[in-house]
Amino acid sequence: MRINYSRKTDVKWQKIWEESGIYRFQPDSAKEKLYLMEMFSYPSGAKLHIGHWWNFGIPDIWGRMKRMQGYQVFHPMGFDAFGLPAENYAITSGIHPKTSTEENIRTMEEQLKTIGATYDWDYEIKTCEPEYYRWTQWLFLQLYHRGLAYQKKAPVNWCPSCQTVLANEQAKNGECDRCGSKVIQKDLTQWFFRITEYAEELLSGLDSLDWPEKTKAIQRNWIGKSKGAEVMFEIEGCEEKLPVYTTRVDTLMGVTYLVMAPEHSLIPAITSEKQRKEVEEYQKAAALLTELDRTSAMKEKTGVFTGAMGIHPLTGRKIPIWISDYVIASYGTGAVMAVPAHDTRDYEFAVKYQLPILQVIERSKGGERLPLTGAGILVNSGKFTGLSSEKAGEKITADLSLRQAGASRTNYRLRDWLVSRQRYWGAPIPIVYCEKCGVVPVPEEKLPVTLPFEVDFIPGGESPLAGNKEFTDTVCPCCGGAAKRETDTLDTFVCSSWYYLRYLDPHNQKAPWDIEKARQFMPIDKYVGGIEHAAMHLLYARFIYKALRDMGFVEGSEPFRSLVHQGIILGPDGQKMSKSRGNTISPDGYIEEYGSDVFRTYLSFGFSYQEGGTWxxxxxxxxxxxxxxxxxxxxxxxxxxxxxxxxxxxxxxxxxxxxxxxxxxxxxxxxxxxxxxxxxxxxxxxxxxxxxxxxxxxxxxxxxxxxxxxxxxxxxxxxxxxxxxxxxxxxxxxxxxxxxxxxxxxxxxxxAEGDAVEIVVQINSKNRCKISIGSHETEEAIKMQALNQKEIIAELEGRTVRRIIYVKARLINIVVS
CATH class of the missing domain: 1.10.730.10 (Isoleucyl-tRNA Synthetase; Domain 1)
Structure with missing residues (x-):
């Protein structure tokens, strides 16, 4: 009898699997439990393209092996269903976000099932359903009651096209990551999560994770820990002092001016009448620039003298106080001490405005070109002259401490997570405003605060919810008087910061998850998703999990034990697949002709999963x-x-x-x-x-x-x-x-090792690593093994392989240019 594999075979076995319930998770099984999860999908409405198969189909291979190894594999799937694209689509098409999203989800559910993965659809979640976002709002309230959610007025990234606030991570390169519009700065009262409270633990916790080193490096850089000192400068004629954070306290004797951010709260109080108009005009101009614009190394340094003078804490010397947009109010103290002889940025500013430049560090005797930015030996520094930078830093900090003018301090670049969004299609923030009681959280028993269906989506600078009086007009939970609801919705990253916990208990109506189930299943054994989420979703989820631990809702400190990043399958033109480029590839034709398994195996064989490549x-x-x-x-x-x-x-x-x-x-x-x-x-x-x-x-x-x-x-x-x-x-x-x-x-x-030999892998005739091969292996298999060693992958990035030379049982030499 001739065996014939085809698409009909897929349909046959998918029906058998569904009827038998073979992949239904058995939570009471005595088998060791293993949690496999991919970052869930946004229901875009387009048919599944190759990228979906790549993201969701290939990790199933690992999960199936673990099942056969005896594990009870928990492999859920759901949809990250809130977000701006559905709202923008409503503006252009007139189709309500709820309608389009639900239709897209139905389509994608059917398409995902054709992959033949081991998903248990009984555990499916959709973040746009009240049954889910009720608990997202519950999470907000837990953070609020513990002081980890707060409100403040602050300059924020504003997309004039999407008419909403963007987190710093969503405004990279000064552009909206959704529509590409130029981002501007705007002062708004917003809700924040106090992620900075966990900065040190978020940093130190990376060491224990089985994550790609590149991802951990991105998070370390984003958290940006630095050790230095806070120096207090008195201001002539002002009772308040100006604190400055510096990592180079050894250069304190070389300070020749101070610089404050244009938004600094002390500026109105210290600015002289003579300089006030010029200062205010400069502040208005700075407000139009994004943070990226302001901190760019390519931007010409500009500034204005405030007319105020600071007092050097060790010498009593008067120092002019300037404002400049290269200083950011939300980083450090919003002010810097300028040492132009030893900082490139300060040097450029000092040369432009003819400010003093005083060298206090040298590395060799004479002939050094300023600015000299490294450590060395102190000169022109009074009693500290002759000391090394390290020793001088210790002594200067101790001297400042004795004078109550400074102290050692650790600083972080990480900022609190801005979660307010001026849009409709998201989880409403469970807060009401009462003239008598002020800011009042919605009681947990009143959740969810549901989204109204009738809204006007035309952008107007505030949430579309603000135009629905049935939603906004409410009763104060405290006094029973008239009150107004918060009309901003939560950043969708809040929804995805805890979804892995809801998967465990998606039908629980009394709690977001069962604590005992979380204890049994967490942390996730294998999490698969894109590296683009390194400084957003992956960081936010770690913060939320640690906060929940401190509240007693989970155990352990990390949600994701092991992380794998998939590479990207590019279009045939070498560009990222997108409908706008017209380069997306549908798998449907290949599956119809060859069957899903041939297609899945080809993806697995034709590309390195963690590297990807051109289709x-x-x-x-x-x-x-x-x-x-x-x-x-x-x-x-x-x-x-x-x-x-x-x-x-x-x-x-x-x-x-x-x-x-x-x-x-x-x-x-x-x-x-x-x-x-x-x-x-x-x-x-x-x-x-x-x-x-x-x-x-x-x-x-x-x-x-x-x-x-x-x-x-x-x-x-x-x-x-x-x-x-x-x-x-x-x-x-x-x-x-x-x-x-x-x-x-x-x-x-x-x-297995009986016939193995070890050979050297070279790049351009230089040894890079060794691999173990069997004497029976083909040259093709050996070359494939060599190319997939992590040392080789790292060095080949961005280079072209010209040929691969194999010397039998001795070496492989990869020739690149």
Whole structure:
């Protein structure tokens, strides 16, 4: 009988899986639980493109292996359904965000099911449903009651097109990350989460995480810890002092002027009448610039003298106080001490405005070009002259402390999380404003504060909710008098900062999750998503989890134990896929022609999962041929078995020691490669293993028990890549039940390493690492293994591989330019 894998095979097995409930999670199972999760999808409305398959289909391979290894795998799916795109779509199309989002979700649910992943849809969540955002509002209230949610007026990033506030992370390069419009600064009263309270723990906690080093480096840089001193400068004629944070207190004797941010609260009080008009005009101009514009190294330094003088805390020398837009009010103290001889920015400013430049550090005797920014030996510094920068810093800080004019201090670049958004399609902030009682939180029993359906989406500089009086007009929970609801909604990153907990208990009406379930399942064992979320979602979720821990709602300190970033599959033009570019690739045609497993295996084999690459389909037929060869391998065994029977029931019948070693080496290699999410090299190993089995078959006239063992081992190893296809092969071989209820093959290391040799991997003839290979492996498999070593991947980034030279059993030399 001819075995024919096609799209019909996918449909057959998906129906069987659904009816049998094979992937329904069994929370009471005695098996060890394992939590696998991908960053959930935004329901854009477009059909699934290759990127969706890449993000959601490939991690399922790892999950299926873990299931076969005996774990009870929890693999949920849901939708990050709030957000500005749906609201913008409503403005242009007239289709309500609720209507379009729900329709998009229905479409994507059906499309995601065609992937054949192990999702248990009973645990699905949608952040736009009141049953979910009720608990997002509950989370806000918990933070509010503990002083971690607060309101203040502050300069914020404002997108004039989207008519909403953006967090700093959403205004990179001075542009809105949604529409690309130029961001401006605007003073608004906003809600913030006090993430800075956890700055040190967010930083130190990174050390224990199994995360990519690049991601941890991004978070470390964003948190931006620095150690220095706070120096207090008295202001002539003013009772208040001006605090300044510096990491170079050793240069204090070289301060020749002070600079304040244009927004600094002390400016009105210290500015002289003579300078007031000029200062106010400068402040207005600075307010039109984004933070990125102001801090750019390319921007010419500008400023205005306030007319005020500061007093040097050690010498009593008078120092002019200027304002300049290169100083940011929300960083440090909003003021800096300028040492132009030892800071490039200060030097440029001093030269432009002809301010004094006093050298107080030198590294060698004479001839040094200013500004000299590094550490050295102090000069022109009174009693500190002759000391090293390190020693002088200690003594100057101690002297300041004795004079009560300063002290050691640790500072962080991290700022509090701005969560207010002036838009409709988000979770309403559960706050009301009463003339008598002030700011009043909505009682928990009154949640959710539901979104009204009738709104006007035309941008007007405030939330569309402000125009719905039925929503805004309410009763104060405290006094019963008339009150107004908060009309801003929460940043959608608030919704995604805790969704992994709701997955555990999505139908719970009494609590956001069961604490015992959280104790059993958290932290997540494997989290998969894009590196673009390193300084947003991943940081916010860590903060929220730590805050919830301190409130007693969860245990442990981190939500995501192990993190994997998928690379990006680019369009055929080498650009990121998008509808606007017209370069998106639909998988539908490939799936219809080849079946979903061929497509899934091609994605796994054709690209490194953590690197991605430009889409090309010229190899998909080769993968289809690989499936056909597997089919022939199984058919060959079945035909010979039918004709002559299977020789022996004991696997020793037909046993071949060399082939057995190759089998164990294949099991070890595939297992280890899947653990590392290196799916392409795992498939290369499987291709080699199939060839070994076929060679064995060619030598045997009769099918043997050992051959049967080899084939079933291969099917198990290939099953995570091609679940529908291998179920069909498993059934054809007469096996009972699902292949995914069978055990993952286990290797004997003494056999797996028996024929291994170690070879050097070079780049342009320079040694970079070593790999272990089997004597039977093909040159193609060895080259693939070499290219997927982390040391090699890092060094090849941005370079072109010209050729790969393999010297058998000795080395591989990758020639690049």
């Amino acid at each position: 090309k389909d010229n190899g998909i037929k080769a993968v289809k041929d690989f499936f056909d060869r597997i089919t022939r391998m199984v058919e060959n065994f079945q035909e010979r078995k039918k004709e002559t029977g299977m020789k022996g029931r004991n696997y020793e019948e037909g046993f071949d020691e060399k082939i057995d070693r190759m089998q164990h080496r294949a099991i070890k290699a595939v297992t280890q490669e899947l653990e590392k999410f290196q799916f392409n090299t795992a498939i290369a190993r499987l291709m080699e293993f199939r060839r070994v089995i076929v060679e064995y078959q060619s030598e045997k006239k009769e099918s043997t028990a050992f051959e049967f063992k080899l084939i079933t081992c291969f099917i198990k190893l290939f099953a995570p890549f091609a679940p529908h296809f291998t179920e069909e092969m498993w059934e054809e071989l007469g096996m009972k039940g699902s292949v995914f209820d069978s055990s993952w093959p286990v290797f004997d290391n003494s056999k």
